[in-house]
Amino acid sequence: MREIAVEAPRQRKHKDRYWLHAFLFVLTFLSTMAAGAAWAGANPAEITNWGTGLTYALLILTFLSAHEFGHYIAARIHGVDATLPFYIPMPLILFGTMGAVIKTRSPIPNKRVLFDIGVSGPLAGFVVCLVILAIGFATLPSYEFIYGIHPEYRTLDGIPKTGMYFGDMVLFNVMGSLFYQGGFWPPMNEVYHYPFLCVGWFGLFVTALNLAPFGNLDGGHVLYAMVGKWQHYAARVLWWVLFTFGVLSLFGMLNTLLEQPSANSFVIFFQRAFGDPLHSVVSTFPWLFRAGEGWLLWALFIRFLIGVEHPAVPDPEPLDRTRMIIGWGSILILMLSMPTEIIYIVE
DSSP states (O other): OOOBOOOOSSOOOOOOOHHHHHHHHHHHHHHHHHHHHHHTTSOTTSGGGGGGGHHHHHHHHHHHHHHHHHHHHHHHHTTOOBOOOEEEEOTTSTTSEEEEEOBBOSOOOSHHHHHHHHHHHHHHHHHHHHHHHHHHHHTOOOHHHHHHHOGGGGGSSSOOSOEEEEOOOHHHHHHHHHHOOSSOOOOTTTGGGSHHHHHHHHHHHHHHHHHSOSTTSHHHHHHHHHHTTHHHHHHHHHHHHHHHHHHHHHHHHHHHHHTSOOOOHHHHHHIIIIIHHHHHHHHHSGGGGTTTTTHHHHHHHIIIIIOSSOOOOOOOOOOOHHHHHHHHHHHHHHHHHSOSSSEEEEO
């Protein structure tokens, strides 16, 4: 969901291909309905089950549209030519979509316009996320809802602590504390069965990713507009932090593999040579080897596709005080919305 600033050599009139935007929207809607059906415990391969994912699909497309039209409207206000959102259906991944993207087709004239276009999308999507989470926590159903999906839980002493977990994030828990009105507050390994909580978590996570201060991400636009070339230094440091934690998470996975019994002589050699010292280090600092799960791929994606440093926008004029306050507020949103771990499995 990145907005791409394009420096065009000359102004020319572009025509929107409305049929393509509509086609991608419909495909994304169907893809997210299938994903919502899977989250609800239904078989997504059966089209007749897709109706159970309708609420999820409507919520996630509302969030995506708010984010992208935040960019689009800001661009239009400043006279920057921009496309309508291109929605990206991905039926084979967890959430049914890779988001959406718009593209600017005329030059960004100055940092003020760069900032306004960059920050408008995340803020619009963020507001929608807060509303979705408020409704979700205020209308939580009783235990009967989760029993309907997992009837085997009735025979257990409590909800199993194994399975797929969504990572904890500060703002998600704060919204729960503010708006919880009763019912069953699901643990993070059951949140995905609840469309409002699932989409709210997804939206906050996507907002945080977009506000990361790299290259042509929204956060890169915002930080570059705020501090100019200092964005390059901040982005480089943060990229190395992501990369390092990502690499450490690989050693954590290796430690898990080496703990498994094996009759293979090659594996036994590595267990004897590296297993004990690696296990000792991982056991002493377990958080250090888990916090980066999933971040190595994201770091490589940034390095080779998005870019770490923001392209230059020649404009020495600093932002006004109001925009600087909004910019620091967006950084606060990033910190409060980024999960300590993304999605992880507990066996």
